[in-house]
Amino acid sequence: MKTVVIATNNAHKVSEIRSALDFEGWEFRTLAEAGLASDPVEDADSFEGNGRIKAEAARAAAQAAGLACAVLADDSGLEVDALDGAPGVYSSRYAGADGDDAANNAKLLAELAGVPDGERAARFACTLVFIDEDGTETVARGTVEGAIGHEPRGEEGFGYDPLFFPDAFGGERTLAEVSQEEKNAISHRGCALRVLRDRLATPSA
Structure with a gap:
């Protein structure tokens, strides 16, 4: 049995990861389920950097507890081209x-x-950092391309969803106007997980 500690206690995120990385013999635990505490300062200037900070902190906590495991962490946010990629790593605290x-x-x-509309291109991006028991690191990035609207629309979702019109929906509906199932089908984390699964299944990739 291979144990993978996910550097989060977010139940929805864990469920999505478990479903995507359904390798035989793998079991996934949140930090809490593994009896670990890890809350590092995420001060990198990229999603990959912050993902690595969280993964390395979780790995250090596991090693200190004598737990032999792999670790997986992610960081994600919104990148707007007209704002040179902002809010980026500050997505969750853009307004302070x-x-x-x-x-x-x-x-x-x-x-x-x-x-103007033609210059409001943006994307949700997610970077996953997986560190295996032997210290081997695998990184995967996924994105959802779209554009930012002029006013919030929709009651579903959270964060910037009411402003984001994915290209996948023809630019006609925001992420807050679609079902969770539709959102999951194109999610940036889901995309990154598919890339990660392929790379872990084919280590030379």
Whole structure:
């Protein structure tokens, strides 16, 4: 049995990872399920950097506890071309440490005020960092391309979903106007997980 500790306690994220990486003989545990505590400062300037910080911190915690395992971490956010990739790694705290989704969305719309439709391209991006028991690292990135609207639309989803029109839906519906099933089918984490699965199944890839 191969144990993989996922550097999160987010149940939805764990469920998605378990479903995507369904290798025979693999078992997945959250930090809490593994009895580990890890909350490192994520101060890198890229999703990959922050994912690596979380993965390495989880691995150090596992080693200190005498647990032989692989670890998996991710970091994700929104990249807007007209803003040189912002909010990027600051996606969750774009309006400040005390800001909420509404405040982040309001700031994004203010930053894009006057930017025409043809120049509002953006993407949700996710980078996964997997470190095997022997220290071998595998990195995978997934994205969902789209554009930022001019006002929030829809009641589903969270974060920037009400402003993001995925290309996959013809630019007609935001991520907050589609079902969770439709969202999962094109999710940036799902895309990154598919890339990671292929690379782990074929180590030379």
